[in-house]
Amino acid sequence: MARCPTHRVLDRLGDKWVSLLLKELGEGPKRHSDLAHALAGASQKMLTQTLRGLERDGFVSRFVTPSVPVRVDYALTPLGERLLPVIHAMTLWAERHIEEIDAAQQAYDLLENSAP
Amino acid sequence: MARCPTHRVLDRLGDKWVSLLLKELGEGPKRHSDLAHALAGASQKMLTQTLRGLERDGFVSRFVTPSVPVRVDYALTPLGERLLPVIHAMTLWAERHIEEIDAAQQAYDLLENSAP
DNA sequence: CGGAATCCAAAGGGATACTG
DNA sequence: CAGTATCCCTTTGGATTCCG
Secondary structure (H helix, E strand, O other), X not given: OOOOHHHHHHHHHOOOOHHHHHHHHHOOOEEHHHHHHHOOXXXXXXXXXXXXXXXXXXXXXXXXXXXXXXXXEEEEOHHHHXXXXXXXXXXXXXXXXXXXXXXXXHHHHHHHHHOO | OOOOHHHHHHHHHOOOOHHHHHHHHHOXXXXXXXXXXXXXXXXXXXXXXXXXXXXXXXXXXXXXXXXXXXXXXXXEOHHHHHHHHHHHHHHHHHHHHHHHHHHHHHHHHHHHHHOO
16 A cells, blocks of 8 residues: 555645645746745755655756855756646645535534533 | 645645545445455554544544444545545546656665765 | 554654754 | 754554453
């Protein structure tokens, strides 16, 4: 099951900062500092770590300009861009149903707290 | 960002056993013991915990038949069924591109191990 | 049979300091 | 500017045991 493609992809997409990162890079290539600014809540460690993971999967490419100081740009690969439509479908679905999920959670939590 | 619908849904879908569980329940209602059998690798704790999470989100419903011994059936709710199409789209995408991902990972790992 | 509780190991993730 | 390396706390998940 660790090799089930669906699970592998969802596992990556479920990483804390991946959805935001893909959203940013979906708009076009960005510098590391731009991404750091966009993902204000992410630690520098997690930003790099997440980018490495996406790079390893082939979703993101990394360009280093060896100036001083160094400049690093990230962009979606063709594979990464082909992922965008399904992400978009997920986003649309989530936005359309989030209120229903909220309602379900509140209802569930109410019952839990009333009968322990 | 913790309230971003996309992230919330992906976070749940990224849970270790969720994709398998939804796949099983997508085929129709199942007993707890059936699910336990299908998800052979999951501990009993994780199975129940995952089902509780999906129930709280409103994706899954739980029916208890108070016989002796007790019988518990799980099924997708209407909301859960509306989730199936996007899951299916993800599955399709993942199966179509998993080889490309594998290739990217192998290429990446080769470069890592050759220049540490 | 289904589940709750406990205990414990491993992975995730943040803060900080240091390097080229 | 971008990245690496620690340190440390939190979360996740598995094994086991006990309850209806």
